[in-house]
Amino acid sequence: MKKITIxxxxxxxxxxxxxxKLIAKKYNYIYIDTGAMYRSVTLFAxxxxxxxxxxxxxxxxxxxxxxxxxxxxxxxxxGFAEIYLNGxxxxxxxxxxxxSNLVSKVSAISEVRKKLVKAQQKFGKNGGVxxxxxxxxxxxxxxxxxxxxxxxSAAKRATRRYKELIEKGDDVSYEAILNNVQERDRLDSTxxxxxxxxxxDAIEFDNSDMGIEEQFKRICSLIDGKINx
Numbered sequence: 001m002k003k004i005t006i007x008x009x010x011x012x013x014x015x016x017x018x019x020x021k022l023i024a025k026k027y028n029y030i031y032i033d034t035g036a037m038y039r040s041v042t043l044f045a046x047x048x049x050x051x052x053x054x055x056x057x058x059x060x061x062x063x064x065x066x067x068x069x070x071x072x073x074x075x076x077x078x079g080f081a082e083i084y085l086n087g088x089x090x091x092x093x094x095x096x097x098x099x100s101n102l103v104s105k106v107s108a109i110s111e112v113r114k115k116l117v118k119a120q121q122k123f124g125k126n127g128g129v130x131x132x133x134x135x136x137x138x139x140x141x142x143x144x145x146x147x148x149x150x151x152x153s154a155a156k157r158a159t160r161r162y163k164e165l166i167e168k169g170d171d172v173s174y175e176a177i178l179n180n181v182q183e184r185d186r187l188d189s190t191x192x193x194x195x196x197x198x199x200x201d202a203i204e205f206d207n208s209d210m211g212i213e214e215q216f217k218r219i220c221s222l223i224d225g226k227i228n229x
Contacts, residue, residue, distance in 0.1 A: 001227055003029070003128030005143075007136035009202065010150030012100075012184050013157035015212060016132040019150070021080050022216050023130045027223065032123050034133030034140070036083040037070055037116050038107040039094035044068050044085060051102050062111045070119065097165065097172055100180055104187035107134075113193050134188055137199035146226050147202035148219065154181050156208045 006023060008016045017033055024031035045051040050061045072081035073089075082091040093099070106112055113135075120140045124131055131140065137147035158178035165172050188196040198204060203222065207215055 003126075004145035004223075004226060005124055005127050005141050006130040006223065007141050007144040007147045007199075007202075008130065008132040008150065009134055009137050009147070009196070009199070010132075010205075011152070011157065011188075011196070012181055013161040014150035014152050014207060015160070015215070016150050018212055019148075019215060019219065020130045020132040022212075023219065023223065025079060026220065027130075028128075030123065030129045031080055032072065032120060032129060032131040033081075033083065034116065034120055034131060034136065035103075036091070036094060037119070038112070039099050039103050040070055040083055040085045040090055041065075041068055041112055041116070042099050042103045042106040043090055043094050045106055046099070046102060051106060053101065056105050058109055061106070062109065065111060065115055068115075070116075072123075095168075097170065097176065097180060100184070104184050104191075108187065108191040108193065110193045117194075134196040135194040137202050138197060139194045142199070146223060147199050149198040149202040149204045151204065151206050152208040154178065154185065157181050 006029070008020050010016050017035065020031055020033070023029065042051065044064070045061050048064065050057045050064070067086075069086050071084045073084055074081045082089055083094070084090065117140055120131065120136075123129065124141060133140070137144055137149070155178065158174060158181045161181065162172065162174045162177045165177070205215055205218075
């Protein structure tokens with residue numbers, strides 16, 4: 001059975017990573033969470049006082065990029081790979097609302113994107129990979145055999161994210177989450193370098209009212225068709 005490259009792009013909190021993990025498990029593919037990579041660089045910047053709510057020390061962060069080492073290590077218990085920043089597992093640290101509020105600033109830096117895109121292309125050079133992010137089908141793997149673009153209303157996405165954070169015990173408000181979703185949409189779609197856009201040959205999924213199971217079933221049908229063609 002041939003191995004293909006599957007690109008999943010779309011807005012924040014549309015379930016891209018959930019679907020990607022399910023696909024990777026079903027087809028025994030490598031799963032790469034590119035959002036985790038940008039979040040990890042953001043965490044590094046935050047810990048080194050290079051980014052905050054009202055500032056971004058771009059030049060200083062660019063100089064530090066050679067000192068940022070990112071690796072994915074598979075966790076047998078979880079069934080997917082977790083990200084490590086300079087040897088430390090930062091999977092939980094990068095999922096906070098604070099990092100969510102800062103990541104669009106950092107991901108808009110061209111030098112950051114070039115470093116991470118190069119790493120992402122290396123991860124998936126042999127196929128058999130499913131990768132989710134904002135520019136996978138347009139920049140990282142423009143020749144991917146299958147491209148999906150996930151979208152949903154901001155209100156639906158905010159509700160999903162709010163429930164996730166509350167279940168984790170985070171003290172957040174729905175209004176703060178909604179504002180974060182809307183601001184990230186604006187920043188991701190308007191940045192100069194690799195803005196969030198739907199690739200011309202991507203298949204769009206509006207999952208505002210579509211569950212994970214239905215999406216997964218439809219996507220697997222398309223993957224099977226491509227693999228067996």
